[in-house]
Amino acid sequence: MNDRGARGASPTINDVARLAGVSKKTVSRVINRSPLLNDATRERIEAVIAELGYVPNRQARSLALRRNFVLGLIYDNPNAQMVLNFQQGVLDTIKDTEFALVIHPVDRRSPTLFEDIRRFVEQQRHYGVMILPPLSEDDQFADLFRELGCNYVRMGSAELDEPAHLVQSNDRQAVREAIDYLVAQGHRRIGLIAGPSGFRSAHERRQGWIDSLVAHGLPHDETMVAEGNYTFETGQSAGEALLGRGEPFTAIFASNDVMAAGAIHAAHHRGLDVPKDISIVGFDDTVIAATIWPPLTTVRWPIRTMAQSAARKLIHPETAGKEQALFPAELILRASTEPPETER
Structure with missing residues (x-):
């Protein structure tokens, strides 16, 4: 830590990992509030982050991972309040993390819809995307995301996919x-x-x-x-x-x-x-x-709870299959x- 300070360079994730005695991946999990860590490890890493004044360099990490710390939300839905509630749920989850949300409204009647969504995903290099009904009900979009190597979560009123890729109501x-x-x-x-x-x-x-x-x-x-x-x-x-x-x-x-x-x-x-x-x-x-x-x-x-879960599934794919998939209404x-x- 003293060597880093003498150089006058900004602290890096490597500095945090070395001083906390953990891997870079573990530090990243703390930054993005992963549920996998125990409290003692989390508190030790957070203390090192605070002591160093470390601020994640999103651009550098994006280049290393070849994807951005961005979650995409794709929708065409006349129910504006539902869309807004879903957005708020995602924002609840990514608050104080290095992730951002990009909204992409589309027209499901457009003859170029499929290519429009392909271009959006390819250009943004998302960490993952969420897709709302009725688009989420079309398996061809899930196939597209898998082809592009982009993690995804679908929202639906029925069982559309595996639990890691689904938030479903009854x-x-x-x-x-x-x-x-x-x-x-x-x-x-x-x-x-x-x-x-x-x-x-x-x-x-x-x-x-x-x-x-x-x-x-x-x-x-x-x-x-x-x-x-x-x-x-x-x-x-x-x-x-x-x-x-x-x-x-x-x-x-x-x-x-x-x-x-x-x-x-x-x-x-x-x-x-x-x-x-x-x-x-x-x-x-x-x-x-x-x-x-x-x-x-x-x-x-x-809706908001479903959106929170959808965002967590994308940010923490290692636990996505254990996340709740069915969200009963009342x-x-x-x-x-x-x-x-x-x-x-």
């Missing part, structure tokens, strides 16, 4: 439990505002609705479904469509909170009281669920639901 079961709750309250005619047909999440949530109604011997035909696009406007128009059809519904399940908010506005537009005249349930538990009136009963999707009860009038 949408079908969670929606089934939400519909079971409405049935237990006495609701017998429950409409569905489905998500866009190209999304696996929309399929899983629709199937959860069907599974519950079938189990209870209740109707579930196409006249009880209106499709939206995970936006407020389409939730409102789908709500208007359902409420304008034949026999009235006593409850509506919307496949995300934003569409549920649109359905609440549609009900108010028709002079209906929520929940006295109609109960409405959403999915996500985003900020709008707690701030709209009445506050929304919804399925809490642990029903959050608020004021937008109550038993129908016949049950009061």
Whole structure:
């Protein structure tokens, strides 16, 4: 340490490793908060880092590893709040590490989509990438990342990959439990505002609705479904469509909170009281669920926690297979639901 100081050079990772009596890889694990180290080793290395005033040289290490300390996030999703929540979860994990996050929105309808993603990964030389639905549901992108030697994690509503490359929710079961709750309250005619047909999440949530109604011997035909696009406007128009059809519904399940908010506005537009005249349930538990009136009963999707795990899997690939892959959702009860009038 004295020799280094005499030279006047900035401390290096080699200096830290030598003085702490560990390998450079172990020092790197401390910098990036790896779970593999015991507390005594971590504290010894952190003390040496503090004493030397060592600051990681990201550029030099990137050159040595031939990849950047950058995590990429690739998405095309109309659910802006979900994307923001995922970003925040990643930022939670990489805070105080040498990693940065690069966001890459794409258009899944573009004829050059595949080549656009290939170019992004090749140019950035990511440490790893995360890909959100519906893109994550396409195996060709996982194949591409493997071809490029780029570690990846996919987010999905079903089992898309091995645990080291997956963060998954249980949408079908969670929606089934939400519909079971409405049935237990006495609701017998429950409409569905489905998500866009190209999304696996929309399929899983629709199937959860069907599974519950079938189990209870209740109707579930196409006249009880209106499709939206995970936006407020389409939730409102789908709500208007359902409420304008034949026999009235006593409850509506919307496949995300934003569409549920649109359905609440549609009900108010028709002079209906929520929940006295109609109960409405959403999915996500985003900020709008707690701030709209009445506050929304919804399925809490642990997006931020899933994102934190996805980032850890990329930063610490040696423990990725041991990280949690399935993140169960849960029903959050608020004021937008109550038993129908016949049950009061």
